[in-house]
Amino acid sequence: MNPAERGHIEGAAMRCVVVGSGFGGAVAAARLSQAGFDVTVVERGRRWEPGSFPRDESDLNNRWLWEKDRGLYDLRWLDSMISVQAAGWGGGSLVYANVFARAPGDAFDQGWPASYNRRELDPYYDLAAHMLEVRQVSRNPYTTALPTRTQSMDALVSKLGRSAGTVHPHLAVQFAPPGTPVVNRHGQPQFGCTFVGECVLGCNVGAKNSLDHNYLALAEKHGATSLTDTEVRAIRDSGSGFVLSVRDLESEREWEISADSVFVAAGAIGSFELLMRSRGLAHGLPRLSSTLGTNFSGNGDYLAFIKRRGVSVDADEGPTITTTTIVDFDLNKNRVWFQVQDGGYPRALLNLVAHLDPTRATRTAVSRGLARAIARLKIDLTDRASARGHIMTLLLMGRDSSDGRLSLDHHGEARVTWNNRKNARLYRAEGQVARLVAKALGGSMTASPAWRYLRKGVTVHNLGGVPMGVDIAHGVVDDAGEVHGYPGLFVIDGSTVPTATGVNPSATITAMAERNIEAVIRRHLRDPLWRAPEWRHVQPGTVPEDEAMRAMNRSRIERSGHGVVFHEKIKGRLCATGDDEGAQLELTLELECRINGWRVFLQDPLRKVTVTGSADVQGLRAPAAVTGTIQLFAPDNDEAMQYELRLVAEDGRTWSLNAVKAQQAGRPWRMLHDLTTLDSRLTGSTSPEPLAGTLAISASDVVRLACSVRGSAFSRPQRLAAVGRFLAYFARQAARGVYGRDQ
Ligand SMILES: Cc1cc2nc3c(=O)[nH]c(=O)nc-3n(C[C@H](O)[C@H](O)[C@H](O)COP(=O)(O)OP(=O)(O)OC[C@H]3O[C@@H](n4cnc5c(N)ncnc54)[C@H](O)[C@@H]3O)c2cc1C
Incomplete structure (x- = not known):
């Protein structure tokens, strides 16, 4: 079939394969199956039911790390940066801190196609917020008050005159009486949040609105086939469609799946690796743009720990993140903008750290120092364990230069070339503000050991690597996520986000996916009015961070x-x-x-x-x-x-x-x-x-x-x-x- 004719196969006949089940993949799977397509979702990770997430250090199955036994967390040593992500049915939503934040309007001003702006995306943000059932943190039913950490941050910003720039962000959590059964908007059973602060370790209660409870459940309800524990190794262009080489990671069996359309949603690192591997194959995807791997960003992430003397912050109480404070000021005539979020520090986090393996780092990273840093991280965090309850984390994020370059090492794994110096102003300011917050809370701050000892940032928000552009010379995909030169092949996850959003990115990834998948479905069904069925229930939502950003912008000008x-x-x-x-x-x-x-x-x-x-x-x-x-x-x-x-x-x-x-x-x-x-x-x-x-x-x-x-x-x-x-x-x-x- 002439490639130009692809993409016009009649609706029900079209075989779609979605690679990955994170935010982009889950949206694609749900909407394509609701529209009547034949959908298969291939996810390398396993299903994690509430109650099955690892907690003990001595977990016999070693289920913490992907590299050990296909565990929950996939820590990637990218040479110049450390990237933290998850593997499993639900992707990053299994471990994320539930924050649903819209990117500020001016985030789209540079580096984004003109078709992306808040006016265009807001309806899709509203749809995503509806699907994920987001709401602000409630009082802890056990104490009838907001979590101690939230109160500490609220009191602090009020003392510093920063209340107008601080919000309780929307969180994708069921705040119902603790542990009581809840049926969510999509008919799925969940439970009320118990405020144990373990969101980032996977919610064993079932209170987190991770994608398996909403989008993915809908996809399966509408007939999508799911292949978990199955990895897509490569994609080939068959002339009339695509052939995916897949491997069952349990049995090691390898086979091929044919598809008319493929939706790559393996996350920024995973999608890059898959596409790069496929580009290198003789009959793979040789025409992929040479821009593949560019525009990588760590979203300006900066991780810090605060040790508070005397007073406990009850860091393992409540959802992981409960406040966002916008920082916006001029530094030597340059605007510096970022946000600060309080973070919990659950006891079981130490058990995850205990599984980090320095020898792995020396295998893929140039620096032996990285191994030393991990060893120190273990000692540092174990030391802090004795002061548990007095330690909290701070996660700062902003708009970095978004110009990292991903490449494949000789193991076929991603590494990134990243220039810290270009981002020095942002990182330095984030460190200074973290120190200030620690001091104001009556404590001391330490940056993540990887940053302290090796100047390697840690990102939990990797973005980019599959740039958007008007043609193959300027990007891998067009502004709807379709790959230049390969009609019917789409990329629909964080890898196509053109620049750092400076805020937690999953809401933007979800809204972009909703927008782009709607366009694909309309085109294939030749129905310009097709809409996701949930639209009829969607109400325009409040956006707490918008007013905070405006207030801080005004304050910066003043x-x-x-x-x-x-x-x-x-x-x-x-x-x-x-x-x-x-x-x-x-x-x-x-x-x-x-x-x-x-x-x-x-x-x-x-x-x-x-x-x-x-x-x-x-x-x-x-x-x-x-x-x-x-x-x-x-x-x-x-x-x-x-x-x-x-x-x-x-x-x-x-x-x-x-x-x-x-x-x-x-x-x-x-x-x-x-x-x-x-x-x-x-x-x-x-x-x-x-x-x-x-x-x-x-x-x-x-x-x-x-x-x-x-x-x-x-x-x-x-x-x-x-x-x-x-x-x-x-x-x-x-x-x-x-x-x-x-x-
Ligand atoms: C600890 C932590 C806390 C976070 N907190 C927040 C937060 O509060 N708010 C927020 O907005 N964001 C948060 N994030 C970031 C958020 O999780 C990511 O931005 C988001 O998950 C990215 O979505 P995605 O669709 O691009 O990919 P992912 O969600 O990463 O999904 C990719 C999926 O593809 C699978 N995969 C990869 N390669 C293959 C392959 N070859 N074959 C088959 N499957 C494959 C992976 O296993 C994974 O399940 C957090 C991240 C972490 C790690």
């Missing part, structure tokens, strides 16, 4: 150019206007004055400084809260400084305090007096008459004020520079007030 903060104490007595014998009021103000971003400050013609603080007002039992602004040497204001403050007492009474510091030209000896004396007027509820008088900053408080000036920026040099710039501005403007000319 803070651009870095800022300063200083404290001043002002006191004095005010009395009824013109009547020293009348009503009087003693007043002491303790103010925190803040310029968030120098650039915005200079652009503001009023040069406003934000003020918060408290006021001891004579006769009040508790200090009143103060908010307001100071105009600091505004170009069009004759006064050196103008204060506009609002005082609010506990009992609800309010006052307005307007004060000015005026400088007298030509009298430099009065400068200190002028800049510390406020001609003030108070109006409000204490007296029907306004009170007026002079407030002042005492000599000792002037010294305290000068010493209190601090820069607010990410790094120490930037903070020092911000203080220097502020003091220089202050001195220049004060001198101008005296001499009346440009200094």
Whole structure:
């Protein structure tokens, strides 16, 4: 058959093979079988029923690692990076932390085909969210409170003024009474979450909405054949379709499967390896684009451990991840953006680590140091075991350079060429923020041993390697995932994600798969209106992280150019206007004055400084809260400084305090007096008459004020520079007030 004619075989007759049962594969399997195609899903891993996931170190079947006995976790030593993935019916969903996060709109601006954007993908994100039944973390039914770790993070971001940038992300978990049976949206039996924090080890409770409970169950219900423990070794072009060489990993039996259409969804590493092997075969897929292997990304992942002194974080309570905090700031005029997630630390994780085999690393990696790092990782983590409950993990991720290059080593396994230096700004900032979080939580931070000792990043979010492009010169697949030169062959998983999303990627992989498989089905059925049956139940969902990202972006702009903060104490007595014998009021103000971003400050013609603080007002039992602004040497204001403050007492009474510091030209000896004396007027509820008088900053408080000036920026040099710039501005403007000319 002419290849151009392929892809138009009538619906029910078309034989489809899906390779891999992770997010991309599960969507393809479900939708193709719902549309009536003859579907076979080939998955190298086994089925993992709830209760069957490994937990003990002495697990006789060694079921932890793929390399040992086709276990759950497939750790790949890719030379420049370590990639963590899973094998089994459900792919990465078996061990993922359940986070369903949409990529921010601007993630699609660079490196993506124009047809991908949030407007286009949002309906498919909604569909995926419906299928995976996502929701925010609930209270732990045993304690009737949010998990301790969640509370710690919430309290921390509130203390740091970062609450607007923090969300409880959507999670694909059944939050029902612990351990009670639940029938999910797809008619499958599951159980309520027991908050044991073992999501990343496979959920033995059956509360995680992994793909076997939804998409894959639907595929089988609609007649899909599943071949687990079966690996696809190669794909060949038969002229009229494709032939897949497969091997039963139990019996070692090898045979071939013919297909009209193939949907490769073996994950970023697996799909690359399969396609690269097939390209190298004489009758395989020799015309695959030379771009195969490019655009690989670790999604900017950075793994850190926090050891908290004294207070337990109950790291094995609750789902693995419960909060996401967006970090967005300018560093040396470059935007740095990433997110931080709290992570659990279940006891059984140590048993997984105990199975890591350093000799394996030396076989595939150039560096013997890697073996040493793994040995240290074991010691480190075992040490930490004694402090269990006090240790939590932090997972940071962002937009890395997404330009890694995958190749095959002489064992036929993937390795990656990755330039850490290009990503140094991101990794360094992630490390610094992790350290900051640890310090703020009253603990200490260590990066993953692989990073600490060898500068090898650990990614759980490998992406790319099978780029999209308009033609064979620019990509392996088109923007619908169909392979250039091989109509009927599709790639439909994380390998086709063009750049790091900077957020947990499975929602994007699922939404892309939904979009692309819908197009394939419509084309094959010649039915432009075909839709997944679940669409009729789909409601547009809330996206908690969108508002957080907008808030942090606004904050970045406000803070651009870095800022300063200083404290001043002002006191004095005010009395009824013109009547020293009348009503009087003693007043002491303790103010925190803040310029968030120098650039915005200079652009503001009023040069406003934000003020918060408290006021001891004579006769009040508790200090009143103060908010307001100071105009600091505004170009069009004759006064050196103008204060506009609002005082609010506990009992609800309010006052307005307007004060000015005026400088007298030509009298430099009065400068200190002028800049510390406020001609003030108070109006409000204490007296029907306004009170007026002079407030002042005492000599000792002037010294305290000068010493209190601090820069607010990410790094120490930037903070020092911000203080220097502020003091220089202050001195220049004060001198101008005296001499009346440009200094
Ligand atoms: C510990 C951990 C936590 C994570 N947490 C999150 C999270 O909270 N949120 C999030 O969005 N993402 C998370 N991820 C990432 C997420 O799991 C992956 O991004 C996602 O699974 C990738 O989907 P995929 O369809 O590309 O491939 P996978 O889900 O990796 O599926 C590929 C499947 O193909 C099979 N396969 C490979 N080669 C072959 C072959 N030759 N023949 C047959 N079968 C083959 C594999 O066994 C596997 O089952 C996490 C990952 C890990 C490891």
